[in-house]
Amino acid sequence: MDRKIRVVVAKPGLDGHDRGAKVIARALRDAGMEVIYTGLRQTPEQIVDTALQEDADVIALSILSGAHNHLFPRVTELLAEKGVDDILVFGGGVIPEEDIPFLKSKGIAEIFGPGTPTQVTVDFIKTNVKRK
Amino acid sequence: MDDSCAALAEQCVAGNIRAIARFITLLENEDTQAFAALNYFKDSGQAAQVIGITGPPGSGKSTLTDKLVAGFRAQGRRVGVLAVDPSSPFSGGAILGDRLRMQRHATDPGVYIRSLASRGALGGVSRVTGAAVQVLEAAGYDRILIETVGVGQSEIDIVKIADCVVLVSVPGLGDEIQILKAGIMEIGDIFVVNKADRDGADRVVREIRAMLETQYMLAAGQKPHAEPDTLAGRMFEESVTGHHGNTGGHVDGYGDAPGAAPVLKTIAENGEGVADLIKAIEGHFARGISSGAMASRRLERVRSQLQDLVSAQVMQSIAGEKGSGSLDDLATQVVERRLDLYSASKLLLSRYFQGEKR
Amino acid sequence: MSDKEELRKARDAWDEKTAKAMARFPERKAKFVTGSDAPVNRLYTPLDLSDQDYIKDLGMPGEFPFTRGVQSTMYRGRLWTMRQYAGFGTAEESNARYRYLLAQGQTGLSVAFDLPTQIGYDSDHALAAGEVGKVGVAIDSLEDMETLFSSIPLDKVSTSMTINAPAAVLLAMYIAVAEKQGVPAKALEGTIQNDILKEYVARGTYIFPPEPSMRLITDIFAYCSAEVPNWNTISISGYHIREAGATAVQEVAFTLADGIAYVDAAIKAGLDVDEFGPRLSFFFNAHNDLFEEVAKFRAARRVWAHIMRDRFHAKNPKSLMLRFHTQTGGSTLTAQQPKNNVVRVAIQALAAVLGGTQSLHTNSMDEALALPSEESVKLALRTQQILAYESGIAETVDPLAGSYYVESLTSSIEKGVNAYLDRIDAMGGAVKAIEQGFIQQEIQDSAYAWQMDMERGDRVVVGLNKFQAKEEPPKGLLRVDPLVGERQIAKLKALKARRDNAAVDAALARLKVAAQGTDNLMPPILDAVKAYGTLGEICDVLRGVFGEYSPSVMF
């Protein structure tokens, strides 16, 4: 049986705009992945513990509230604290270009802005997933 | 057995979350080393109470599971949850959304929640759900809750895994009781009518009770000394020993018939009735253990799991072969009317056993 | 031969001729559709309007069924209100912005609150970390509200507040500030969004489950009809439904279904439809398909007028009028080539005005990137002013009426909306349809279909999937001071040390008792607010009694 890529799709922060997260969840499913959808208002702690319990290969974060500089690095910090280095973490949403270098320096592998085709995300995951 | 799997198994027993999670993934990927390493778990941990939550889509299984987790945690239990959602038949992918309702427990170290995709299995659970239970048992979870796929009529494989099956229904499904008819009624140890805040809950309770009673009468009439591990047998036994499970949730003055499986109302959303459900579950285990029904049920279960496993392995080995005398070859011969089905099966089996001897 | 027969003959002949020509010169596409994927014919003629009855279906402006508008002279009498949504950071910063806007001659304020405020958390709540002051102003207590409106005479301005789940608390704070200014509640004018149902399906800032949420809403209706009579007690919003991916038909259908649920709830709570009916207002989106959007607004008015008259037996003409605010479509803006957004916003604003909106917010071109800068906000406002003063569209009433295409679209949207309303009725209404996840599922399916169309290139978004260009990332985006959170927390601490905590506890205890019973919750909330109980404390009491909503998510 071929290995399924498992992705936790989470919305950290308090904004309730989950259109993007849901579209992505569906697109990943249609690309054959198993998506664990955790919904709105997730804390970094919840997201990381979920990824561990679910043996996720990928954490996909979506945020539109502007709190990304605070919340995204918390996720990668917590992963590091738990000694996890093989989960691919990336984000999407309304994130100014100027914040991207900072987020990448904190271990967020990529930031997808508004309008990114879902296929780009699918391909990104397939190429960059750390556990083969 | 592969060393890394053995090491992983050891970490599972020590309760390492990542190891447990990884191990279940290996099982899902049909990693033979991982299956071999299940051997590691045979005498670790204690037998957990395995509780299945099943019922139609959207009936509140996840919400109820969330509340049961909270209830068992309050008792100091360590709780494992396996939540099964269907895989897409088109892409093989899945969106697993059950844990959404349980996320408040995500950071509780005494709770492990794992979402499983059905991956083509049609019985309401995934193929590895049973094996995953073993992993969680070995890791020291003493209450294991399994939420099945939202079921229709025939997805009843949960009985092969759980010690106690909670069958959830709701008012307002149109022809309410219809959904519970064929086949599925028999698997319920406890019946829950959730969304009792909606109109019509009492009616569903009455209808389920009536149905259980008819079943009980029929079964008892036909076979008064039924095996204790069938529903009728359990009911019969309970009726003679005078135990019966319902400790609450009585509906408009009528209680459960003596000996009948308990029927309870809940409002999972706000937790109403969940304490009673927990009592009913406890009652089920207490009675089952003291009467020996639980033990024979487990024996029956392992037997059936063993059968499934053996036939799966035989099939796997047969299906992989090619050439003369293979599955394909014999099937062709049957189609071409050179052979009959029955003889073809004999040929396949004998070929399999020869292969085993080689 | 009647005119109609003659026309039909002419049409048939034309169709034949055109088909021949098309064999040699095919059309650009096999299928033409609106922005919402509804089919568009090659040509519309009077034949398409043969079922239309002018008086019954269109009527005169200001008259039933209000298809042509809710006032008889429309913008010849008064232009729409240009109301730009603003607010960020602390109450001090927002207050400065408001005073500036008022000094420029603006008479209406539109307050944006930050997410913790919208979800009923104080700034020191764990989940508020990183969010304080980000998408709007942070309000923790009456003290912040006093600052927000300091030196702004509340009897002279009308204030619109985008607040939903905790609307009762923010309204109470507004009333309390006015009282301190010596302005009686009866003199207050403004709007609270107060539309919880669309939070469940599209916007996500819910707190409590539907039932107690509906109670809070009807308590506000009842309280305001007696005490704050000029207040618009709800703004039933399709805006966010559309943003979440709905089609034009779905936007109207689900919004009106929500409207029906509120009216039902209010009537059940013993209110008279003609008492609160005139205070209901709506809030819609404007997207790029100009004609479809115009038709959408016209259809919405017609359907609502029928609902209020035929279903709820409202008598007051004001109860039958669908009055609405419009915001241009945030989801249509692209982060790529952001200047293109100026053009999109202009088309959308045009649609809103041609559709007869009562007020309008035009988005700023950089909204897909961050909070809008002052310069882009100004350009967005100028867009409205050019439409109002230069384009000529405001000089006559409902100028697109009678267009074969627009009238046909109006009728087909009406049909589509009614079909949805029938389905939702059959499920037991909007609340049930939401609980079952039906509305969410429909929206999500549309969103996904749209995305896939776009990715296949069937739908062109200029600068995004066609006519792309390399560009420099924009600079000078507005940033909220990251220390806002700390300042807000310090203020909160100081307040809690200073206030009469026994009085707060007593007020909260009374609120709890009221919440457990059936009394109107506005008076105890007002008491708690006046004692300087915080938003978080008040909402926590209600959470304790009501529980919290857990969303229904389906795929």
Ligand SMILES: Nc1nc2c(ncn2[C@@H]2O[C@H](COP(=O)(O)OP(=O)(O)OP(=O)(O)O)[C@@H](O)[C@H]2O)c(=O)[nH]1
């Ligand atoms: N009114 C009411 N709604 C409930 C109750 N319990 C659950 N719900 C709602 O029913 C919907 C479905 O609940 P879930 O717990 O996801 O149901 P499920 O059976 O797990 O659904 P699937 O896993 O998709 O089959 C949600 O919107 C819940 O909030 C209840 O007691 N009363």
Ligand SMILES: [Mg+2]
């Ligand atoms: Mg579920």
